[in-house]
Amino acid sequence: MDHLLIRPEQTGDYRAVEELHRRAFWNLYVPGCQEHYIAHVLRSHPDFVPELDLVCEVDGRVAASIMYTRSWLTDRQGTRVDILTFGPLAVDPALQRRGVGKRLMAESFRRAAGCPAVVIFGNPGNYVSSGFKSCRRYNVCLEGDVFPAAMLVRELTPGFFDGRRYRYADSPAFQIDPQAAEDFDRDFPPMERAFQPSQEEFFIHSNSVIRLPADAEPGSSE
Numbered sequence: 001m002d003h004l005l006i007r008p009e010q011t012g013d014y015r016a017v018e019e020l021h022r023r024a025f026w027n028l029y030v031p032g033c034q035e036h037y038i039a040h041v042l043r044s045h046p047d048f049v050p051e052l053d054l055v056c057e058v059d060g061r062v063a064a065s066i067m068y069t070r071s072w073l074t075d076r077q078g079t080r081v082d083i084l085t086f087g088p089l090a091v092d093p094a095l096q097r098r099g100v101g102k103r104l105m106a107e108s109f110r111r112a113a114g115c116p117a118v119v120i121f122g123n124p125g126n127y128v129s130s131g132f133k134s135c136r137r138y139n140v141c142l143e144g145d146v147f148p149a150a151m152l153v154r155e156l157t158p159g160f161f162d163g164r165r166y167r168y169a170d171s172p173a174f175q176i177d178p179q180a181a182e183d184f185d186r187d188f189p190p191m192e193r194a195f196q197p198s199q200e201e202f203f204i205h206s207n208s209v210i211r212l213p214a215d216a217e218p219g220s221s222e
């Protein structure tokens with residue numbers, strides 16, 4: 001990789017970015033994928049954060065993309081805090097596992113300074129080296145006091161989390177119409193939908209929750 005540049009996404013990048021998400025996500029978590037459609041509709045949603053819509057160019061070509069939306073934490077008193085979530089995030093398959101994703105995340109965190117935290121759902125192996133921790137450590141849960149194994153939290157403002165319980169909610173921007181996603185995909189060159197073992201890994205991660213004994217200290221093994 002001779003030259004790597006991280007910059008805001010421009011209108012002229014839209015199609016290349018959608019193709020990139022399609023290439024990176026195709027058959028990875030389910031047969032086919034919807035992430036290129038999600039990228040397409042997010043940009044015009046009111047919860048989208050344009051200033052954190054970044055691409056990474058490698059040798060003059062768009063090789064990675066990250067998009068953010070607003071999300072929220074609510075404590076037990078009902079106080080709501082604005083935070084961020086990212087996704088889709090993708091690196092061109094030909095350039096994965098060479099540090100591009102990590103550099104793009106790091107730059108986005110720098111630009112997001114002032115925000116308390118980022119919460120995402122993802123394979124922990126991709127994110128713990130970028131400072132993400134289990135939601136359990138920060139006492140951030142979903143409705144019903146559920147702590148998903150794939151729900152990861154990155155503090156951006158050190159010390160923001162003070163032990164109080166927060167409930168996380170993401171933007172309705174992610175509630176997409178599957179039929180519209182299917183229709184949108186027809187505008188791209190055909191690709192075969194198939195099973196891949198990574199789909200089973202995704203099933204395991206996305207259906208797992210963290211449960212600790214009542215007397216366990218979530219932060220004790222930090």
Ligand SMILES: CC(C)(COP(=O)(O)OP(=O)(O)OC[C@H]1O[C@@H](n2cnc3c(N)ncnc32)[C@H](O)[C@@H]1OP(=O)(O)O)[C@@H](O)C(=O)NCCC(=O)NCCS
Pocket residue numbers: 024025028089090091092095096097098099100101102103121122123125126127128129130
């Ligand atoms: C996930 C993704 C964005 C990561 O970007 P990347 O450029 O490939 O990853 P990086 O090289 O920056 O590595 C990030 C971390 O992943 C882990 N990692 C990297 N290579 C790895 C490998 N071969 N095996 C296991 N883990 C690996 C490491 O923890 C690494 O950090 P470290 O080098 O400090 O230890 C990229 O692989 C991708 O687009 N994947 C397909 C789409 C996707 O899954 N997006 C995320 C949805 S949640």
